[in-house]
Structures are given as structure tokens and as C-alpha cells.
Amino acid sequence: MKSKIQSIISFIIIVVIMSSCSESRQWEAEIFETSESGNKLSKVTEFPALEEQVEITILPDEKFQTITGVGGSFTEASAYLLNQLSQENRDKILEAYFGESGAKYSLTRTHMNSSDFSLGNYSYAPVEGDTELEHFSIEEDMDDIIPMIKDAMAVSKDGFKIISSPWTAPPWMKDNKDWKGGKLLPEYYDTWALFFSRYLDAYREQGIDIWAFTVENEPLGNDSNWESMHFTPQEMNVFVKNHLGPQLRNDEQDVKILGYDQNRDAELIEWVDAMYDDEEAAQYYDGTAVHWYGSTFYHFPDALQYAYNKAPGKHLIQSEACVDAEVPRWQDDKWYWAKEATDWGWDWAPEERKHLHPKYVPVFRYARDIIGCFNNQVDGWVDWNMVLDRQGGPNWAQNWCVAPVIVDPENDEVYFTPLYYTMAHFSRYIRPGAVRIGFDLADEELQVTAVENPDGSIAVVIFNPTDNAKGINLSLQGESQQFAISAKAIQTLVIGGENNIQFSI
Numbered sequence: 028m029k030s031k032i033q034s035i036i037s038f039i040i041i042v043v044i045m046s047s048c049s050e051s052r053q054w055e056a057e058i059f060e061t062s063e064s065g066n067k068l069s070k071v072t073e074f075p076a077l078e079e080q081v082e083i084t085i086l087p088d089e090k091f092q093t094i095t096g097v098g099g100s101f102t103e104a105s106a107y108l109l110n111q112l113s114q115e116n117r118d119k120i121l122e123a124y125f126g127e128s129g130a131k132y133s134l135t136r137t138h139m140n141s142s143d144f145s146l147g148n149y150s151y152a153p154v155e156g157d158t159e160l161e162h163f164s165i166e167e168d169m170d171d172i173i174p175m176i177k178d179a180m181a182v183s184k185d186g187f188k189i190i191s192s193p194w195t196a197p198p199w200m201k202d203n204k205d206w207k208g209g210k211l212l213p214e215y216y217d218t219w220a221l222f223f224s225r226y227l228d229a230y231r232e233q234g235i236d237i238w239a240f241t242v243e244n245e246p247l248g249n250d251s252n253w254e255s256m257h258f259t260p261q262e263m264n265v266f267v268k269n270h271l272g273p274q275l276r277n278d279e280q281d282v283k284i285l286g287y288d289q290n291r292d293a294e295l296i297e298w299v300d301a302m303y304d305d306e307e308a309a310q311y312y313d314g315t316a317v318h319w320y321g322s323t324f325y326h327f328p329d330a331l332q333y334a335y336n337k338a339p340g341k342h343l344i345q346s347e348a349c350v351d352a353e354v355p356r357w358q359d360d361k362w363y364w365a366k367e368a369t370d371w372g373w374d375w376a377p378e379e380r381k382h383l384h385p386k387y388v389p390v391f392r393y394a395r396d397i398i399g400c401f402n403n404q405v406d407g408w409v410d411w412n413m414v415l416d417r418q419g420g421p422n423w424a425q426n427w428c429v430a431p432v433i434v435d436p437e438n439d440e441v442y443f444t445p446l447y448y449t450m451a452h453f454s455r456y457i458r459p460g461a462v463r464i465g466f467d468l469a470d471e472e473l474q475v476t477a478v479e480n481p482d483g484s485i486a487v488v489i490f491n492p493t494d495n496a497k498g499i500n501l502s503l504q505g506e507s508q509q510f511a512i513s514a515k516a517i518q519t520l521v522i523g524g525e526n527n528i529q530f531s532i
Contacts, residue, residue, distance in 0.1 A: 054506055054522055059456075059530065061390075061448040062516035063364040068448045068455075068530050071518075074511040077498030081470040084502040085477050085487060089465025092335075094478060095342065095407035096134025096188055097397070097454035099124065099431070101179075104144040104421050105414040106171035111436035117178075120432055120441060124413055125183040128531040130451035132179075132187055133459045134407045136346055137172060139193040139226055141206075142244070143253035143424040144412055148206045150197035151226065158218045165229045173233050180235070185459070188238035190316070190346060190409065191226070192288060194245075194254035201256065208251035210258070216266055220274035227280050239283035241316045241346060242267060247289050253424035260287075260301030264308040272311030283313035288346055290321035295330045299337040314342025317405075319396055320351065322383040323370045326399035335404035342407065345400050349411035350389050350429035354419045355444070357433060363389045363445040364515060368429075389429065393449045394490040394517050398476045401463055410450060443532060452519045455530065456486040473497065473512075484524025491516050 060066040109117045123129040141149045154162040165173070180186070195201070196211050196219050203209030211219055227237055246258035258266070263286060275282060287298040295317060303309045315334050321327065335343050352371040356362040365388060372384025397408050412430040419427030431447035434440065461478035464485070468475050474490040491497055491512045498511050503522065512518045 054503055054508070056501075056508060056520040056522045058510060058518055058520050059452070060513060060516055060518045061445065061452060062513040063361075063390075064513055064516075066513065066516070067443075067445070068451055068519075068532075070529070074509075075496060077496060077511055080498035080500040080509060081473060082467070082500050082502070083469070083475060083487075083489070084467040085485065086465035086467065087479055087485065087504070090479075091463040091465070092343075092404050092406045094401075094457055094459060094461040094463065095344065096132075096459045097408050097450070097457060098130075098132030098134040098187060099136075099410035099413040099450070100347070101135060101137040101172055101176055101189075102142065102144040102412050103138070103146060103168075103171055105412050105430070106175040107146060107421060108414050108416055108434050108436060109175055110171060112434060112441070113439050116434070116439060116441050120414060120434075121175075121178050121182050123432070123443065123447070123532045125179045125187065127184055127528045130447070130454045130532075131183070131185065131458075132454050133185065134188050134190070134344075134409055135179075136190040136192060136409045137176070138244070139191045139223075139240075140195065140197070141167075141254055141423075142194045143422050143426045144420075144428075145423060146421055147423050148254065151229075152197050152218075152222060155197075155199040158215070160218065160221055160225050163222070163225045163229070165226070165233075173230075173235065176235055177233070188459075189235070190239045190241060190285070190344070191237050192241040192244040192316075192346070193256075195256040196222070205251075206254050208248060208255055208257065210262070211256060211266070216270040217274075220266070220270040223271060224274055224278045224280055227275075227282060237282055239285055239313065239342075241285045241288040242271065243288060244347075245289045245318070246287070247294065253426060260298045264301060264305050267311050268305070268308040272308075276311075283342070284311050285314045285316040285342060285344060285346070286312045288316040289318055291317045291319065291327040291330050291345075292321040293330070295327070296333050299334045303338045309338070312338070312341065314338070314344060316344050316346040319345065319348040320371065323372065323385060323387045323392060324395065325383060326396050326403065328399065328403045331400065331403040331405060343405050344407035344409070345396075345405050346407075346409050347411050348393075348396065348409070350392070350446070352427070353429050354427050355415060355417060355429045355433045357417050357435070358442050360445055368392075388492075390445050390449050390515075390517075391490075391492050393446055394452075394488075395474060395492070397453050398474045398488060398490055401457075401476045401478075408453070447532075449517060451530070451532075452488055452517050456480075456519045456521055457488075458482075461486070470497070480524060482524040485520075485522040487520040487522070489518045489520070491518075
């Protein structure tokens with residue numbers, strides 16, 4: 028009997044030890060880095076030994092917003108340039124953005140009618156007085172935007188969502204009869220609402236589903252420099268609750284409506300108050316869209332938190348961003364890591380707001396902004412043009428901007444700028460349906476965000492803007508790993524899950 032009892036005790040001890048060993052096994056992470064020193068989403072396995080280490084603790088039990096996606100925009104400019112390249116380079120770019128070996132973009136945007144990044148002004152309803160839209164046609168998109176979207180769909184394993192935004196109604200529906208500025212005449216509110224529904228039908232006939240609309244790109248205007256149409260918050264509410272919302276509902280269109288769609292400063296608070304305090308309008312709004320042009324480095328966390336708390340069950344999506352008012356630098360990685368770039372506000376912002384528009388490092392701007400947005404309840408982040416030429420166009424208004432991929436069609440050359448790899452740190456490893464989770468960070472110089480993906484993997488993005496490498500001690504569920512992040516670098520750690528296809532762009 029004594030021998031039997033001892034055997035049972037020994038068995039229990041062995042089970043406890045084996046269980047303890049299993050629980051104490053360290054988690055493993057794949058670490059990818061983009062750095063000024065030359066890494067381009069490179070897998071890193073060796074790190075310098077640094078005496079000082081920054082403590083980062085991941086808190087998976089603290090859960091925040093669900094991520095809708097990360098990506099860029101299908102513009103006529105980008106699609107036109109793809110058509111000028113060899114099939115090999117066209118395929119390479121689409122794989123880089125949407126394929127399994129690339130950035131795996133999951134949330135995108137396009138323009139409804141022309142924008143400044145079109146070859147010229149156009150509308151799908153060009154015939155004046157056509158209130159029933161009998162002559163509605165998306166023929167303008169058939170040679171460029173639609174083929175680009177279809178080709179992207181063909182290489183995207185998981186698929187992607189599309190947000191569509193109008194810059195303006197056709198001039199004949201507006202009070203100033205112009206592409207730029209002015210307002211939609213009330214007598215055309217019904218026609219303009221019908222326009223949205225017809226657009227959905229036409230794109231669906233091409234095999235393309237639109238996930239969401241923004242009601243109007245930049246309703247506060249752009250000083251009438253290119254296509255625009257003005258709304259006050261109250262005017263947009265009237266259009267949405269009495270025309271657009273009922274039209275889409277009556278037509279049984281499965282599409283979301285996002286309000287506002289401009290900068291994230293004080294106006295955002297004014298707009299969400301108007302949108303969601305009007306109960307009749309609020310039932311049609313599925314969320315709010317914002318842009319980053321209010322500042323070159325400050326993401327207005329208080330305004331973002333206010334917008335989220337105003338409608339916590341609805342989307343808050345960063346729908347447009349780019350290095351604007353700049354001609355891209357060709358094959359010059361150093362410029363994208365240098366504090367030389369400016370934006371529109373460097374020259375044109377009012378004096379009292381100049382401090383919001385200093386020179387900035389393009390890579391830093393993207394990394395800092397995406398992390399800042401995610402950490403303040405934004406659930407989707409969309410870049411502007413995916414592809415531009417060496418001038419920063421084509422753009423009929425000569426509003427030159429930078430894109431992550433720059434091409435030289437005459438020589439059939441492609442340049443993947445550091446901005447492309449920066450975007451991929453987020454889009455490739457933070458997947459739709461991911462839930463942002465908490466963290467503790469004991470360093471004011473670094474930025475961090477973390478998510479738990481639908482496959483159970485945890486992705487942690489670390490941004491180090493300093494001139495020095497930093498040692499990291501990252502803890503998760505009582506276990507930790509030590510590594511380092513290079514000076515001026517972004518790292519993504521992927522813990523668990525499966526990533527069988529390696530990044531290879």
C-alpha cells in the first residue's frame with residue numbers, strides 16, 4: 028500500500044513538473060525591420076548587445092477597437108501609370124501591394140467622378156438636366172481604374188474593402204456651375220442620391236463591390252484648387268437623412284455611409300456633434316472618415332477620442348494621407364529618412380497654425396501617424412495614391428504629391444520608396460478583424476501599438492525615431508525576450524500564428 032501511494036505521489040510530481048515546463052516555454056517571435064541603415068522589412072535574427080533595455084509589456088486582456096484594414100487608393104493617376112508599364116512591372120506592383128508576398132492591402136479607396144489625381148475633369152452623368160440619370164455611365168473608368176481593381180482582386184487572397192468618395196457632383200447640379208467649389212443645389216439632392224446607387228450597380232456589374240461611401244471628400248473645400256463641393260454639417264445631415272440614406276435603403280444597397288472626410292482638428296468635433304446629435308441622420312451614418320492634413324506630425328488624439336466616444340459602435344477611419352505639395356525624390360532613400368520634406372502648410376497655413384506644419388521626415392510621419400491613430404481608436408488607415416510618376420502626378424491641377432511607389436514609364440522603371448515598406452509593416456501583419464490590445468511602455472522616445480489577429484497571432488509594431496539603437500525587453504504573459512531596434516527604424520514582431528509566405532518585394 029505504501030509503495031502504491033509513493034507511486035501515485037511520484038506520478039503527480041512528474042505531471043506538475045511537465046506542466047510547469049510547458050507553461051514556462053518562451054514564446055517565439057519573428058522580427059521584421061525597416062531602417063535608415065538599409066533594412067527593408069527584413070527579417071532580423073541577430074541584435075547588438077546593449078546594456079540598457081526598454082521595458083515593453085504586452086497586455087492581451089486589454090482589448091480596444093477591431094481593425095477594419097490598412098491600405099491605399101485606386102486613383103486614375105495610379106491606374107493610368109500602370110497601363111504605361113510593361114506587364115512584368117505592372118504585375119510586380121500589384122503583387123507588392125496585394126499579393127501574399129507583399130503588403131497584403133486590405134482597405135482601399137477610390138474616387139467617384141474625377142479628382143485632382145485624374146487626367147482631367149469628368150462625371151458619370153455628363154448630360155445637363157438628366158435628373159433620372161438615363162445617360163449614367165462609368166465608361167471613364169473602364170480603361171484604367173476598373174482594370175486595376177480587378178487585377179488587384181485577382182492577386183489578393185483575402186480580398187479587400189473599397190471606400191468610394193465623390194470630390195464633386197457634375198457642375199450642372201451645383202450653384203456655381205463649376206467643378207471647383209460651390210454647393211449642390213437642393214433641387215438635385217434626389218438625383219445626386221440616385222447617382223450613388225447607380226454607381227454601386229454599375230461597379231457590381233463589373234464584379235466589384237463597394238464597401239462604403241464617404242458622402243463628400245473634404246466638404247470644407249480646398250480653396251477651389253481642384254474638384255470640390257461644400258457642405259456644412261447640417262447640410263450634409265439633410266442630404267443623408269432625407270435623400271442618400273433612404274435611397275440606398277430603398278434600393279437595398281448593402282453599403283456603409285461615412286460622414287465628414289476631412290481633417291482631424293477642431294472641425295472634427297463640430298462635425299461628429301452634428302452627425303450624431305441628429306438622431307434621424309445618425310441612423311444612416313456608419314462612421315466618420317478623417318484626413319491627416321491638419322498637421323504634419325500631430326494626430327490630434329483628443330479629437331479622435333472625442334469622435335470615438337461620440338459613437339463608440341461606429342467606424343473611425345483615416346481615409347486619406349500623403350506627403351503632399353512635394354515632388355518625389357527618385358531612387359533616393361536618404362531623402363525619405365531626412366527632415367527636409369514640407370507640406371502645404373509650410374507655405375500656406377495661417378501664421379497661428381504654422382507650428383503644426385514644420386519640416387518632417389516622411390517615414391516618421393507615416394509610422395508615427397498610423398501608430399497614433401490606432402492607439403486612439405481609429406480602425407482603418409488608408410494612404411492616398413498607390414503609384415505616381417517622378418513629377419508626383421499625373422495631376423491635372425499640378426497638385427504634386429508623393430506615393431509609396433514611384434515609376435518612370437518612359438524607361439519602364441519602378442522605385443519602391445521607404446514609405447512602401449513602412450506601410451507594409453502595418454498592412455501585412457495587422458489583419459482585418461484584429462483587435463487592438465494594451466501595452467505598457469517605459470520609454471517616451473519610442474512608439475508602440477499591438478493587436479491580436481484573428482488567427483491568434485500577436486503583432487507588435489515598434490517605432491524608434493532616435494539616432495541610437497535601443498535594447499528591448501518585451502514581456503508577454505509572464506515571459507520575455509530581449510532584442511534591439513536599430514536607430515531610426517520600425518519593427519514588427521509577429522508572435523504565434525502562421526506566416527508561411529515570406530515578404531519578398
